[in-house]
Amino acid sequence: MPRISLIIPTRNESQTIRQCIHRALEAFEKAGLEGEIIVADSSTDQTADIAASCGAKVVFPQRLGYGNAYLLGFQEAGGDYIFLMDGDLTYDPETILDMLPCLESGEYDLVMGSRLKGRIIPGAMPALHRYVGNPILTWILNRLFSAGISDAHCGLRGITRDALYKLNLRSGGMEFASEMVIEAASRGLRIAEVPITYYPRRGDSKLNSFTDGWRHMRFMMLYRPGPFLLVPGLVALLLGLILAVVVYIEGGSRMHSLILGGLLLIIGYQMLLAGMHFRAFGAAWGLSRSSGMKKLISYHSLEKELLIGLALLAAGIVIGLVVLMRWRGAGFGALDAAQNAMVAMILTILGIQTIFSGMFISLLLLYNGHQDGE
Numbered sequence: 613m614p615r616i617s618l619i620i621p622t623r624n625e626s627q628t629i630r631q632c633i634h635r636a637l638e639a640f641e642k643a644g645l646e647g648e649i650i651v652a653d654s655s656t657d658q659t660a661d662i663a664a665s666c667g668a669k670v671v672f673p674q675r676l677g678y679g680n681a682y683l684l685g686f687q688e689a690g691g692d693y694i695f696l697m698d699g700d701l702t703y704d705p706e707t708i709l710d711m712l713p714c715l716e717s718g719e720y721d722l723v724m725g726s727r728l729k730g731r732i733i734p735g736a737m738p739a740l741h742r743y744v745g746n747p748i749l750t751w752i753l754n755r756l757f758s759a760g761i762s763d764a765h766c767g768l769r770g771i772t773r774d775a776l777y778k779l780n781l782r783s784g785g786m787e788f789a790s791e792m793v794i795e796a797a798s799r800g801l802r803i804a805e806v807p808i809t810y811y812p813r814r815g816d817s818k819l820n821s822f823t824d825g826w827r828h829m830r831f832m833m834l835y836r837p838g839p840f841l842l843v844p845g846l847v848a849l850l851l852g853l854i855l856a857v858v859v860y861i862e863g864g865s866r867m868h869s870l871i872l873g874g875l876l877l878i879i880g881y882q883m884l885l886a887g888m889h890f891r892a893f894g895a896a897w898g899l900s901r902s903s904g905m906k907k908l909i910s911y912h913s914l915e916k917e918l919l920i921g922l923a924l925l926a927a928g929i930v931i932g933l934v935v936l937m938r939w940r941g942a943g944f945g946a947l948d949a950a951q952n953a954m955v956a957m958i959l960t961i962l963g964i965q966t967i968f969s970g971m972f973i974s975l976l977l978l979y980n981g982h983q984d985g986e
Contacts (some may be wrong), residue, residue: 616640616647617691618708621681622698628701628814633666636697636705643709647692650688651699652681654743659699675903679781679788686776695770700813702736703768707808711770714804721775724761724793725768732806736970737810751829753790756836759797761805765789765828768808775801786824787831794835806870837890845883846874852876856958860951874958885969892973925963932956 618636622629633649640647650669651663664670671688673680682696689959697703707725714723732742750764767789779795781788796803832842855873859866935953 613752614646614648614691614707615693616645616712617685617689617694618647618705619682619685619689619694619696620649620651620663621678621685622655622659622699623676624655624657624659625699626655626659626662626826629699630666632697632699632701632705633663633668633891638665639706639709642706643712645712648691649687650685652685654681675784677784677790678786679786680784681790681803683781683784689747689749689773692773693770694773694776696767698767702811702812702813704809707768707806708770710808711768711806713869714806715770715772715905717801718815720804722771722792722796722876723769723778723804724763725766725808726761726763726805727808729765729805730945731809733809733811745825745963748789749825752829753793753832755792755833756801757853758798759793759803761793761803763805766808771796783831784893784917785827786877787827790828798835807944810967811821815896819980831851834894835893839888841883841887843891845887846882847880848876849880849884852880856955860955861931867954870951870954876956878961882965885965888969889976893975896976917966917973921963921966921970924959926958928961928963931959 620632622631625632633651636647636649649663649668651660651668652673653660653663653670654673654676660672670687671684673684677875686694693712695707695711697708703725711723714720718900726745727737728742736766737746746765747761750762753759754761765767771791771792775796778799778801779792781791781795784789793803826921850873854874856870856877857873859873861871931952935956
């Protein structure tokens with residue numbers, strides 16, 4: 613069994629893969645290590661043939677994606693220590709020798725390279741990534757999951773085989789980088805960081821700053837929807853409810869205030885439902901370990917949500933019909949019933965949202981093998 617497995621995901625890296633593999637093998641030989649190199653390739657050029665000719669084991673993921681490449685690579689890896697590295701020579705393979713002692717010591721389960729604590733060669737990382745995107749996403753991840761790292765998206769990292777088996781990794785895209793750290797922190801793995809040097813990429817970059825950044829943010833929302841959706845949603849809902857009720861009770865012509873209150877109320881309620889959807893998905897698919905959410909999912913009842921939604925919808929329709937009848941009685945002329953019409957609209961929207969929210973969660977649980985009310 614190889615002592616080290618190095619997994620390299622590739623997509624059209626024919627310019628660099630030969631040198632990348634040779635330098636990795638030279639590093640293994642220099643340190644007297646037994647190792648294997650696994651290239652998970654999704655290329656349309658000669659990358660796979662070049663990698664195979666250099667002695668790497670080449671595997672082919674069924675689906676495109678950064679995470680899919682690594683998930684297949686993990687299945688093929690046989691080493692005690694498994695390292696991940698890009699194939700574009702932005703990382704020096706010899707750096708693995710600086711990171712390996714952290715794992716061999718038994719004091720750490722996962723070792724991360726840190727470009728931000730190390731050296732970034734001019735031209736290697738765009739200023740937007742270096743000073744905005746990566747620091748902000750890393751700060752959010754640390755705040756939510758207490759990972760205690762400086763560079764959450766560094767592509768050079770290593771993990772012990774035992775620790776890898778403890779992680780529930782399933783993301784197929786770029787968010788895999790965040791998922792690995794989140795899973796490690798959530799399961800109490802010991803994480804070390806080693807400063808590294810980051811070099812300019814050869815060839816065109818496959819990163820999309822805003823799309824990939826959103827994917828990482830979305831994944832963190834899936835694990836922790838509270839700070840993103842539930843808390844701000846609750847605040848907006850309460851403010852909107854207070855404003856709408858006060859204006860409605862006082863009466864008068866403060867229609868603009870009632871519109872603002874209704875808007876906050878609807879937005880807040882929608883954010884709360886979205887947070888519930890995120891948590892329901894996370895619980896149903898094993899991404900969330902919140903006992904409270906699991907209980908809520910276990911006792912979810914579509915009938916109760918339908919009844920609440922229908923009650924809100926019915927109240928809105930009744931008030932709306934009363935307004936319509938008064939308007940008809942006035943000969944469809946001017947009618948001072950705008951506030952009642954606004955309340956009818958708010959209740960109707962909330963009712964429809966509740967009904968479809970219950971249906972969505974029920975379909976999610978049905979697909980995952982749960983039954984309502986179990």
